[in-house]
Amino acid sequence: MSGVRAILGFGRTVTDLAATEAFYRDGLGFTRVAPPEPVPVAQAEVMGLAGRKATQLRMRLGRQSVTFLAVEPPGAPYPPHPAATDPFFQHLAIPVRAMDAAMAQLARMNPTPISHGGPQVLPASSGGVTAYKFRDPDGHPLELIFFPDGAPAARWRDAPGLFLGIDHSAITVTDLEATLAFLTGPLGLTVAQRGLNEGPEQARLDGVDDPQVDVIALEPPEPTPHVEVLHYRSPAAQRSALFSPADRASTRFIISTDTVDRLLGLLAPARVVSKITADGAAAFCTGPDGHGFLFLPD
DSSP states (O other), X not given: OOOEEEEEEEEEEOSOHHHHHHHHXXXXXXXXXXXXXXXXXXXXXXXXXXXXXXXXXXXXXXXXEEEEEEEESOOOOOOSSOOTTSTTOEEEEEEBSOHHHHHHHHHTTOOEEOSSSSSEEXXXXXXXXXXXXXXXXXXXXXXXXXXXXXXHHHHHTTOOSSBOOOOEEEEEXXXXXXXXXXXXXXXXOEEEEEEEEESHHHHHHHTSSSOEEEEEEEEOSSOSSEEEEEEEXXXXXXXXXXXXXXXXXXXXXXXXXXXXXXXXXXXXXXXXXXXXXXXXXXXEEEOTTOOEEEEEEO
């Protein structure tokens, strides 16, 4: 067993914590957990932030949380003209009670759209959901999603509010088999669902022409939130880029584990970049396409 318990939340690197708080609060219903504070020393060490001023703001939506990180001096800016097929793409999927009402509230923040033509109703073969993708002020992608029925709808039925929480985070990858080996091997996640999405609705949702994308859901023992892997058979990724937590394009999974040091040992054969504090208080690694994973002990 890997010792991975659950995805505790997510981390995102941003430019301005106040602007980020306003966007996520007023547009998406997030609430502040605590005032901005320095990043704990152990976490700053493993994320390579030593020597920088690193301040974090933790916000919550329902039972899930996102920790926003501002770094001085800043790292690399978000790449221009990003696409859903870029391997640094990682969105947070927010289930909503009613799509029209959610879109009306979000519109007040004037977000940058990814999807063309508003929310898209995907065919039953692609889950039958209604979804809309857009970007926050720093360029990080997000998705609003409405589950019409079935197990996903039941999972969120009792959550209060219009914006219900964070269902999953989706990462775009270039090497599907290497990613699945990494997530199911040392991390011990379980493949819960596989599909192949394509067609005009998917094209409008993703903002790309003629997509054909493998969509694989993987779950930790506590299945919400979970990981979704996106592998575009077409169009193929046109660039690759690796980013550190100081860089604007960085989004991280924050994962609970009872065996930080043992987990890093299991990750070694996967040839990922990894680091652990001497006392095992935190560890950090990147997956095959550079997506970040911060491990904290239970």
